[in-house]
Amino acid sequence: GAGVSQSPSNKVTEKGKDVELRCDPISGHTALYWYRQSLGQGLEFLIYFQGNSAPDKSGLPSDRFSAERTGGSVSTLTIQRTQQEDSAVYLCASNQGFQETQYFGPGTRLLVL
Amino acid sequence: GDSVTQMEGPVTLSEEACLTINCTYTATGYPSLFWYVQYPGEGLQLLLKATKADDKGSNKGFEATYRKETTSFHLEKGSVQVSDSAVYFCALRGAGGTSYGKLTFGQGTILTVHP
Numbered sequence: 001g002a003g004v005s006q007s008p009s010n011k012v013t014e015k016g017k018d019v020e021l022r023c024d025p026i027s028g029h030t031a032l033y034w035y036r037q038s039l040g041q042g043l044e045f046l047i048y049f050q051g052n053s054a055p056d057k058s059g060l061p062s063d064r065f066s067a068e069r070t071g072g073s074v075s076t077l078t079i080q081r082t083q084q085e086d087s088a089v090y091l092c093a094s095n096q097g098f099q100e101t102q103y104f105g106p107g108t109r110l111l112v113l
Numbered sequence: 114g115d116s117v118t119q120m121e122g123p124v125t126l127s128e129e130a131c132l133t134i135n136c137t138y139t140a141t142g143y144p145s146l147f148w149y150v151q152y153p154g155e156g157l158q159l160l161l162k163a164t165k166a167d168d169k170g171s172n173k174g175f176e177a178t179y180r181k182e183t184t185s186f187h188l189e190k191g192s193v194q195v196s197d198s199a200v201y202f203c204a205l206r207g208a209g210g211t212s213y214g215k216l217t218f219g220q221g222t223i224l225t226v227h228p
Contacts, residue, residue, distance in 0.1 A: 045215040104157040
């Protein structure tokens with residue numbers, strides 16, 4: 001069956017621009033997570049969705065970062081006024097409940113020039 | 114808060130050598146423990162897991178045992194292959210409360226296996 005998909009796979013943007021990253025979880029998965037993988041910080045949790053609500057946003061690094069999820073399915077991570085330190089691979093994962101195995105998408109590689 | 118300390122790499126081995134990648138953790142309660150693997154050009158994949166003390170996770174010849182007394186979950190393989198070359202991440206999932214199932218990862222260990 002289809003796995004977690006993310007788009008775009010690569011994104012190059014200029015400092016100060018806004019970007020939107022999309023995640024399509026596995027069908028039927030109610031829980032969705034965003035993580036960031038960067039050279040300096042390793043793999044970090046950003047935000048967790050259960051359905052359309054986000055009970056844990058503790059990993060979002062600044063108020064430039066926001067995320068939403070609609071219809072209990074697709075999620076969008078938005079970074080406003082991008083900075084060079086935002087350059088990283090943004091990973092999305094989903095599962096059927098927070099005690100189940102998380103399945104990861106291929107990631108979006110973001111480069112801020 | 115929860116944390117995972119993972120043996121730093123890179124690790125370079127010859128084919129058929131033994132592998133151990135150390136992983137220790139700090140967490141309250143009884144977390145679940147995982148090893149994820151990232152092959153070149155691919156996404157993160159679950160390699161194995163253990164959800165309670167003394168459980169042994171195993172897959173593809175890799176094993177790891179959940180040791181509560183030493184708060185460790187070391188990854189082992191008796192005979193590595195070139196195809197095992199990848200980045201390995203140790204991770205834990207909190208026991209509940211406000212953890213909401215988020216994973217806390219170690220820094221990753223790059224493994225290169227030469228023929």
